[in-house]
Amino acid sequence: MNADNLLQTIDLCRYYRRGAHEIRALDHVDLNLRRGELLAVVGSSGSGKSTLLNLMAGLDTPTSGRVVIGGRALGEMSRRELSAFRAGRIGMMFQSFNLLPHLSALRNVELALYFTSAAKRERRKMAGEMLERLGLGERLHHLPGELSGGEQQRVAMARALIKKPEIVYADEPTGNLDLDNATQLGKLLADLNSQGLTVVIATHDLTLAQQIGHRRIHLRYGSLIDDPSPLPEEPAS
């Protein structure tokens, strides 16, 4: 595997069965994610973007194929190793933010560190600093319901970033935001990427993908229809 390659998907398939029908959410996807790039996965609703992100995050299990990171397939990992992988190496952002409504912004961000070895005092300090950095220093103790959509997504971003992950997966991060907030968030992701963070953004918004994405791939009915990047190499066995 090339030293720049951070993650590969090899012949990745995810099929669901709904009654008598088989739904091919992802069908033979080969992808090579390079370290430090901002990859935009573009497609319409139901094209398999979220499925691809879930598989790459180790939240879902492929029907066939592999997701390989650092020379190791996620499918070979135990449930506990997968949890540790999610806890330490990736950050996730969702369209509906998925903040816990009864926890303050500070504690929502801190929550991401509960599954690491960070001490409580350190956790709280880091969460506060991250929110300050994203312009939410005045909103630390506000509940999600007391924040605007843009602010909530920045809290979600802070939660994804606080672990200093290798990759951030953002699933339709601007889907619930107005244009201003969407643009602002796009800039933030681009800034973070320019600082070396690998970002994978799944979006149906082609404009956003064109504005910030280094590389765009298109999914349709679960199949990759346009990937300008070279085909992945086989991982060293």
Next chain:
Amino acid sequence: MTFSDLLALAFGNLLRMKLRTFLTVTGVVIAIAAFVALLSFGAGNQKYVTEQFEELGLFTTTIVYPPDSTSAGAGIDSARVVILDDKAVADLAALPGVDLAYPFDAFDVTAVLGDSQQVTRAQALPAAAAGTKLFAKLRAGTVFSGDSAHEAVVTDQFVRRMGMDTVDSAIGRSIIISTRRSSIDSGLAGVFRDQGGEIRKRLTHIRFDSLAYPAYRRDVVRGELKAAMDRFMNGFMDRQVEIRDTLIIRGVIEGLRGNRIRTESIIIPVATARRFTTGGISANPTELFAAVQRGGLFRDPDSTTREYPQVTLVLDPRAAAKPIGDSIKALGYRTFSFAEEFDQIRKFFLYFDLVLGIIGGIALVTASLGIINTMIMSIVERTREIGVLKALGADDRDIRLLFLVESGVIGAVGSILGILLGWLMTRAASLISQSIMKSTGVDPIEMFDVPFWLIAIAFLFGLSVSIIAGAFPARRASRIDPVVALRNE
């Protein structure tokens, strides 16, 4: 995730659903309160009995009885007559592990105190025995100073019967004790003294050749014998020697020592009492018949050897009661050990507590269904949250622990409040029962006790049942697919 993180999350989640949490916790509170109140009743009664035993020193007290007349000689030399006399008392006292042996030696007396006079029972007691727990707990005064002291200890009931208002007023007062003794001599004197001159004349009137006729035997001989017997009894009963002594009341004890120990109204030092119990047989017909039955009627009236109905042994607290009991039984006596009786009582309380615990446990099992319901509802409502936690890196164990801690918090809070409520219930029940006892003239006793072990058991029981109740929902929560959970609205 640390335990404090789990606790903080659990409290936060439970406080979000205030009403549901309140109702679930209330179920546990009621169940634990019932559990505590029920078991505290068993514990209170057991404590009362234990205290009574300890207060009277019964754990080290064994009573020895002569062999049962129906089983006398069983297992021992049937040629040997086993009685409880002074030698037997000395033999029992010499057994290893026996600190003190004293007989129950009681007799009828007439007591005069001031203007009051009463026929009652007195008991001879060695000064060493008077110092034991059975007698040493006095309501007023002290025990007598020695075996030969002209002193007495009386019961509070006796003091009341003699018309004194307070037990203290009896201390230092003189009491005149008297008893009447008869002997075979006084009976014979009755036969001969009253009609001695006519005996010979009457005997000469008996026609020995007519003895062959049943009518003659019935009408004349039997009549003569009956008249002689009547004169014997008149002599026996009327020509008695009165023995009298004046004693100083030194102390007053409780007459009803837990209804377990026979204590007569007046307790007299053993050497002082000796003159009341020698010199013949008491005028009490019961004693007379007993003497006839055991063949002691014609014993030397001046003999100081007496036969006792029972002997009390005070054992060394470090000695095992059972081997001592076995060696006493080997001598042919029957024994009654309070320690063995207490073992039976303890067994009874064990079963009693078990039944009460099961009743309380049923209430807690019912409450645990509430916990299961609450936790399952919580999972349904928090499915997306579970997905978020898994996306953030929580593994199945973290999710399982989170739900277990939540059910544990319900159990812990419910148990603490339940213990408190149970304790308050026992206090209320105690106040009510004691006031009823007082109003009915019964000495009030504390029937409830909440010892530390009960608090600990109630807490652990409530906590563990709650955690067990949360185990199924927790397992279910941990198995939720994060992708499905995140898609959940």
